Amino acid sequence: MRPLFTFTFLYALICSSTLLELSVAADTIIPGQVLTDGETIVSSNQRFELGFFSPGRSKNRYLGIWYKTTPDIVVWIANRNNPITDSQGILTISSDGTLALLNGTQSTVWFAKLSKTAASPVAQLLGTGNLVLTGKASASSESYMWQSFDFPTDTRLPGMKMGENFDTGLVQYLTSWKSAEDPSLGDFTYKIDNHGLPQIVLRMGSLKQYRSGPWNGVRFSGHPLPMYPGFNPIFDFNGNSLNSISDSYNIPVITRVTLVQSGSLHRYVMDETGTKWTLVFTTPGDPCDSYGKCGPNGICRINKTPNCDCLKGFAPKSQQDWEMLVWSSGCVRKIALDCQSGEGFQKVAAVKLPDLLEFQLNTSMSLVECSAECLKNCSCTAYANAFVTGGGSGCLMWFGNLMDIRELVVEGSEQDIYLRLAASEIGEEEKTYKDPSGIGHFRATSLVCGVRVHIHEINSKEKRALELMDACLRNSCVESQVQRCIQVGLLCVQQHPQDRPTMSSIVFMMGSEGSMLPKPKQPGFFSGRSSIDTDAAAKSEELQTKVPETITILQAR
Numbered sequence: 166m167r168p169l170f171t172f173t174f175l176y177a178l179i180c181s182s183t184l185l186e187l188s189v190a191a192d193t194i195i196p197g198q199v200l201t202d203g204e205t206i207v208s209s210n211q212r213f214e215l216g217f218f219s220p221g222r223s224k225n226r227y228l229g230i231w232y233k234t235t236p237d238i239v240v241w242i243a244n245r246n247n248p249i250t251d252s253q254g255i256l257t258i259s260s261d262g263t264l265a266l267l268n269g270t271q272s273t274v275w276f277a278k279l280s281k282t283a284a285s286p287v288a289q290l291l292g293t294g295n296l297v298l299t300g301k302a303s304a305s306s307e308s309y310m311w312q313s314f315d316f317p318t319d320t321r322l323p324g325m326k327m328g329e330n331f332d333t334g335l336v337q338y339l340t341s342w343k344s345a346e347d348p349s350l351g352d353f354t355y356k357i358d359n360h361g362l363p364q365i366v367l368r369m370g371s372l373k374q375y376r377s378g379p380w381n382g383v384r385f386s387g388h389p390l391p392m393y394p395g396f397n398p399i400f401d402f403n404g405n406s407l408n409s410i411s412d413s414y415n416i417p418v419i420t421r422v423t424l425v426q427s428g429s430l431h432r433y434v435m436d437e438t439g440t441k442w443t444l445v446f447t448t449p450g451d452p453c454d455s456y457g458k459c460g461p462n463g464i465c466r467i468n469k470t471p472n473c474d475c476l477k478g479f480a481p482k483s484q485q486d487w488e489m490l491v492w493s494s495g496c497v498r499k500i501a502l503d504c505q506s507g508e509g510f511q512k513v514a515a516v517k518l519p520d521l522l523e524f525q526l527n528t529s530m531s532l533v534e535c536s537a538e539c540l541k542n543c544s545c546t547a548y549a550n551a552f553v554t555g556g557g558s559g560c561l562m563w564f565g566n567l568m569d570i571r572e573l574v575v576e577g578s579e580q581d582i583y584l585r586l587a588a589s590e591i592g593e594e595e596k597t598y599k600d601p602s603g604i605g606h607f608r609a610t611s612l613v614c615g616v617r618v619h620i621h622e623i624n625s626k627e628k629r630a631l632e633l634m635d636a637c638l639r640n641s642c643v644e645s646q647v648q649r650c651i652q653v654g655l656l657c658v659q660q661h662p663q664d665r666p667t668m669s670s671i672v673f674m675m676g677s678e679g680s681m682l683p684k685p686k687q688p689g690f691f692s693g694r695s696s697i698d699t700d701a702a703a704k705s706e707e708l709q710t711k712v713p714e715t716i717t718i719l720q721a722r
């Protein structure tokens with residue numbers, strides 16, 4: 166970006182200055198110069214400063230970058246795991262571009278591993294806080310021989326990528342300091358996890374503390390809104406893998422994200438005076454963000470006290486623990502799945518999807534195919550659309566325990582999951598909804614479409630679906646939805662009650678557009694001759710008097 170002459174000019178300027186001492190305003194170091202302990206260079210916008218420091222009361226010396234106005238906020242450290250024990254350290258740059266930190270006995274404490282070499286190397290502290298090594302040829306970011314932004318410590322600055330470079334194998338993530346006085350690698354990491362679908366995971370050692378939830382095409386499923394509203398994160402995808410996440414440079418505030426020693430990710434913004442930081446965002450943000458708070462098969466609800474519940478069909482594994490508000494043992498199935506017919510799914514709306522522990526992902530399947538596929542495999546415990554875009558697409562299936570589900574309280578969240586339930590669980594539900602008349606007349610709530618079906622008119626229902634609709638509704642209805650309503654209606658009025666769908670399966674059929682519906686058999690009040698069951702046809706004469714003339718089906722959505 167910077168014109169070539171700038172470097173030539175700077176080079177000439179610095180070389181011609183006596184004794185190669187760094188001028189106060191310098192933001193560069195060139196071969197032949199050294200930065201000794203006590204000296205600093207400052208970015209040209211006066212925001213960042215590079216030099217030696219000691220954290221807190223520590224006597225150890227580190228080479229780092231900090232804000233000029235708040236020197237205690239260190240954003241990068243060269244030798245975090247290898248301190249210099251006295252103030253004899255120096256930073257040098259050799260003619261081939263090697264940037265090295267030497268201690269008092271000239272031993273290399275740290276050096277920058279170059280991706281390439283170039284003539285006339287210059288180390289420069291940019292206004293973004295990035296320390297870069299450039300050669301003579303050009304100074305665009307692609308041509309940096311090395312940059313500190315590739316090696317984050319505990320802080321992510323705007324323009325700094327967190328992710329994985331699949332070409333170089335370089336993985337960039339945040340690691341907390343050990344303590345306020347020891348910047349060496351602490352226990353906590355914050356990292357993109359490209360396992361199936363990308364998630365961002367905060368760990369203590371290998372233990373997950375928080376995860377963002379899988380990327381659903383629009384956002385991470387655990388976040389009702391874009392990750393940091395107003396901060397415009399830049400996502401760089403490669404197919405379904407998230408290469409990197411970064412904050413744009415073009416934010417009107419000075420901001421940073423720091424993984425603090427206690428294991429939280431803090432977003433800070435500098436106030437107008439340029440000397441004070443305000444904490445604006447913390448992750449984890451609330452008790453339900455805490456990984457697996459409600460244990461396996463539990464669901465966390467932030468607006469409920471206590472926060473934890475078992476998913477439908479599950480009960481606390483230890484009632485005693487649960488009563489003592491210790492939820493980590495989670496929940497177990499009340500009735501084991503036996504994979505007999507009648508098993509089905511219950512929708513749980515607006516949730517952070519469970520962790521991707523044992524799962525399968527198929528990005529091309531529809532929700533209905535996903536349901537059928539999950540039902541086929543006895544150990545499949547739940548499924549969901551992988552992506553919410555375009556009305557939902559792709560298939561995620563979970564096997565075994567469901568971990569770290571939370572309810573999302575923001576309205577309009579379209580991230581739903583379907584839980585597998587035993588036939589008898591679904592049966593229980595049926596009892597609640599059972600129509601005392603036993604005829605199968607039902608009403609389900611909806612806003613989308615209403616159909617008035619005159620049963621005696623139905624012969625070739627599929628083709629005549631639209632004729633059956635009240636004219637006033639014709640313009641506001643989708644034909645496929647109307648046909649679906651009719652077909653479900655016909656299933657409900659089949660002659661034999663055991664053929665009729667349960668209330669929960671009706672809700673599912675209405676909610677999952679495009680799924681294959683069973684072909685309805687003869688209705689119980691069919692007025693013509695039945696070729697299937699003459700006996701039943703005779704009985705239908707009696708039934709007919711009880712059947713309402715019209716059935717109103719309102720589609721549940």
Ligand SMILES: *[C@@H]1O[C@H](CO)[C@@H](O)[C@H](O)[C@H]1NC(C)=O
Nearest residue numbers: 249250251268269270271272
């Ligand atoms: C410099 O580093 C070397 C290697 O780590 C070490 O043996 C030596 O004692 C250090 N010198 C000083 C003055 O710290």
Ligand SMILES: *[C@@H]1O[C@H](CO)[C@@H](O)[C@H](O)[C@H]1NC(C)=O
Nearest residue numbers: 526527528529530531534538
């Ligand atoms: C995804 O599902 C489709 C349709 O069932 C299938 O043809 C395809 O092979 C599946 N893809 C993978 C990667 O399993």
Ligand SMILES: *[C@@H]1O[C@H](CO)[C@@H](O)[C@H](O)[C@H]1NC(C)=O
Nearest residue numbers: 524525541542543544545564
């Ligand atoms: C069910 O899915 C699991 C997990 O993918 C797999 O290991 C198992 O072989 C599948 N079982 C059947 C019967 O397809």
